[in-house]
Amino acid sequence: MSDRPTPARWIRATTLGWLLGIPLVALFALAAEGAGVGGAQLFVGLGVGGGVGFIQGRALRATLGGWWEWTLASTVGMAIPFLAYDIAKLLGHEFPYSLQALVAIGGCLAGAGQALILRRRFQGTGLWIVASVVGWAFAGYSALISDFAPAGGPVRGIAGALLFLLGVAVGGPILGAITAAAWPQLRERPLE
16 A cells, blocks of 8 residues: 555665664663663663664554554564563573574564554564564674674774774664565455
């Protein structure tokens, strides 16, 4: 239908949401430091999930009739695995930290919440969950580029800084492109 986001609009919204998520993570982390809970990973999920969910939700207003449920599903879904990691650490269960694994799990949870919202209007929303997991996982893996940046790898100086920024920025278009591919597969529910 005409009110579905076009692939270009969806990729743009997801990219802008991803970029919004970066300063949100930094803002939440600074607030956590001030509150004495620095080092908590919850704020990574809240920031990126909230940024992406908010801008995507705004792009879906005509499709879904609102935006706040989408933002909530994205934020909570992405925050849960990071919160679970923080709680496990507080309880003395030190697991190896894997941003990529936590983001993939968050993608599954966010995608499941989003699929419930999409289900009111569309059939075949199970595919949305798959696209969300794959999209978020690949977006999370884009952060591995930063392993080659100044502190963590062989590329130093301005080139390293640019490589780091590229690694951070490229996640949004990756997530947007993968989830955009799922939109045409969703079928309109028959009018009742």
